[in-house]
Amino acid sequence: MTVKTRDRLGASLLLLFVIVLWAQRDYLTPFGGIFPDRVMIIMAFLLVLDLILSFTPYASLKEKEEDKKEEETHFIKMVIVAVLLLLWAGLLRYFGFILSSISAFSIISWFLSERRDLRHLLTSVFVAVVLTYSLVYIFEHLLAVPLPKGTIYE
Amino acid sequence: MHLNSKLLDSIEMLEHILGGITNIFTAKNLLLVVAGTVSGMVVGAMPGLTAVMAVALLVPFTYTMDPTSGLVTLGAVYMGCIYGGAFSAILINTPGTPSSIGTTFDGYPMARKGKGEEAIITATIASAFGGIVGVIALIFLSPLLAEVALKFGPAEYFWVGVFGLTIVSSLVTGSFLKGITGAAFGVLISTIGIAPIGGDVRFTFGIPSLQGGVELIVALIGLFCIPEILKMVYNDVKTQEVLGYNKEKGVMWKTLKYVLSRPGNLIRSSIIGTVVGILPGAGGNIANLVAYNEARRASKEPEKFGTGIPDGIVATESANNAVVGGGMIPLVTLGIPGAPPDAIIYGVLMLQGLRPGPELFSERADITFTFMISLGVAAIVMVPVGIYGGRLLTRVVSIVPTRFLVPGIGIFTIIGSYAIRNNFTDVFLMILFGIIGFALRYLGYHPAPIVLGLILGPIMENGLVQTYLIGQKYSVPWLALVVDPLSWILIALCIFSFMWPYFGYLKRFIKLSSTNR
Structure with missing residues (x-):
């Protein structure tokens, strides 16, 4: 442009x-x-x-x-990530922090992988689970900051 | 009598400083300073992650802390992050934060020559020195400015707001018109919700949760963090190779002696950093380049700059860390953030019920001085952490792939925006602000004026409406905006900052005309 x-x-x-x-x-x-x-x-x-x-x-x-050399960009990829972030925010209310974060983190991480294969999916899920549970422990148990539980569990 | 009151003021200030020192040297606060500095360095060393992002991402950790602990942690994060940017600038040739752009000019060539350790030690000493100079300025200049602020009425606060917006638009953005429009956009966003005078509910589009207005921290997290992660995806940022360096015997003392043997560069660059920090919205990204340029101009061997000499690193690193203290001066006295990360700290102050201004130096002096001194302690802590842990830290953070970094930052932004009021709308708003921020940035609107507009909007509105009410005694109520001599000074400053970019345009126009001829 x-x-x-x-x-x-x-x-x-x-x-x-x-x-x-x-x-x-x-x-x-x-x-x-x-x-x-x-x-x-x-x-x-x-x-x-x-x-x-x-x-x-x-x-x-x-x-x-401002006539700069155009660099290769990834507009569609960025739009998909933005939509996934919005979905993450939307799911938060219903599925709670743990489920929505593990799902959204894994999908975004897998989507951004160089190769979208099973190995990358598994590593994405693994990192998502470890990070999410670590944050839940730090925020809910150590810092007493409540995170959303999700309405589907009520 | 006057002398006595001055003496009493000095004794009182000394008491506050000693109180601050006593408060900071407790196990809990020292631990928070160390943890904050290390966390800041981790984020700062990651290419593409800015200091403002570091502070924004770590805000949720402070929600349940007492005000002193929260501020001490964030201050240390900020100081550590600015310094951490030097590692990737030197070892990867990519500035960890925009504040370290100038460090790549000489840092990377030094690392390529095998002098990586010397470059890191130079950056460490300069950063600690600059950080301490900024903090000294903060401790001694802030109470003076707070005294001036006591004389401000609503009209002066309105003009201070206008000055902040015009100067940030002049300094930070390429186009003044776009800068001031972005600032107006931020101001308009700040008017959403209940009006401070009159109580009208404005621009809520029927959404009840907007009645309380847009939560500042939510908007800041969105505007500063989401565009960065979208940019990473848009530009497909890849992890880069880190240059290694070998331990050299005696390099520490050799470097220390070299850096301290040129105090002119250290002091000049630290003062530049402090002054640039005081200017609203202008941060380390500007200070490091100005200091580098000045160091080169003042040097006897300017041609050596850019080839890998320590003087370049000394200039940029002392200037960018001096910005931390300098930028806090207008923040704690007038509520105007000097640099973008200060905007987040402003949000935290408000969240903790601390209103910037003279009150911070009287009733809340214990918190304020502890916070200010903690920044100095963080600058000292950086030395051992940086020298002994820096190499390991750079290796660890440089291998984090973008595919984990993007959702990893996302998870922190979600916690940060949700946990303020346990409100789902805030999470949506944060992401929405992020997407808008990215789009506006793409279209040429810098986020700094937008953020400053968000912060200064309520101050300006209160000032303007109160002045209007006071002005009812005049035939033209708006005259109350210009009757006070203090207002004249501020108006003159506004006109100067408004005209500043046009001097540049005029110069360019004359140059272009002469080349066309």
Whole structure:
């Protein structure tokens, strides 16, 4: 993605965020909006300015300066890991810390392995079990920090 | 009379310092300092893991500790992590933390020449020296700044917030416009929940758990840790080969003598680190490069820099560890984090019910001084741990593959975000913040202004609304923002930091025009 496209995409997304927040304004007192309203106006102004600048020769200048060699990247792999992290958070409530962490850790670790074979799956599960139980012991027994138990066991 | 009060203040401060020393030299606190320093070094030595990540990942361990123990542990983690970054910079040519980028310039060439041990010892002495200088500045400058802060009213706090946001946008990011927009984004996120004055429920999208606002630590863990692990996957980070080094007889004393024979470099770099640390948002990543550049400029043999000389390591390592103490100065006095890891420590202070400001130097002075002195003790502890355990540590951490590192960090972020309020929404929010943080970073928005916006948002809102209420006596209430001379100074600082990047643009524009001609 070029610098210009990034600038435009970033500014547009943040502008959308400001618009959504602006639509949510529902103050009961005159004080609630004093600060956020002004911040939203300033932010919208800055984003529009950024958008305008991305269409000027200044953006091309920046493009030249930041013209770096593209490195090999793994976008799909990253999206899958992000989704797995969200799933991990979702499963936490139902399956508790132990089961969800062992499953999510093993899957992510196996997914990121160079070779997705049985040996790598077994080592992933082994590390996941050891780490999860060690953390449960440290947090629940030594530090008295409660971890989620899971609603399916109730 | 005035002299007497000054004398009494000095005696009181001496009492606090002695109290802090007594508190830190207990078995429990010393053990926490050692454990924190080692843990910090472990994370710091792992390429790609930053100091802010180290502090964020180890936060949950302190939830049930008393405030002193929690702060002592995190302070030691921070100090150890900044130092730990030097190991991978020297032995792998990859900075463990961004604070050690400059250390690779001379550290790795030294290791390649077979002087790895000398490089490590140089980094250790410089780090300990820089760390102690930063802590001395913290102990003696913070009470003075706290006294100034006593004179601040709501308008001044508002302007302090504006100053923090403009300076972080100028210093940290490549684009001021993007920096200040990111800061505004952070400020807006901070307004979610119940308004501090008036009690309006704002921007909760009907989600009841958002009424209490976004928990700062949750947002910080998400913004600082998740983008790093996503980046590891995105760039497919591989483990790297570690250069070995042989034990050399007498190298310790030889190196010590060499480093101490050039006090100018040590002192200058430590002062640079402390000053850069004081600037909001600017951390060791900036300090080490500035110090390296200054050391090269001041050297009689600048051409030798980059070929593997100890002076380069001395500059970068003393500067980055001095940032630890320097960055705490605005944090404990004004509630403005000097460096990104300070933002996490700010969150922990708030979690423990400690509000940064003058109160920390009066009612809570025992905790504050113990914490400050513990940072100095951590800097000393780094010396034996680094020299005798460093090689083993680097070997161990450098073999941890990304496939274990990514879910391993994930598990800590989940514990850290869940355990604050035992709330599942917080875990979701943390990951969501992480994904947003990664996307924004990809689109050119640096996380430091966003985080500072999150922290300074409530301070600015309180300041602005209270000033507005005070200003009702004027025909134009907003005049109250500019009537105090202290406000004028802060406004001048804001204008200066706002204009700062444009001086650079102007210089570049003139240069470009002359080349085009």
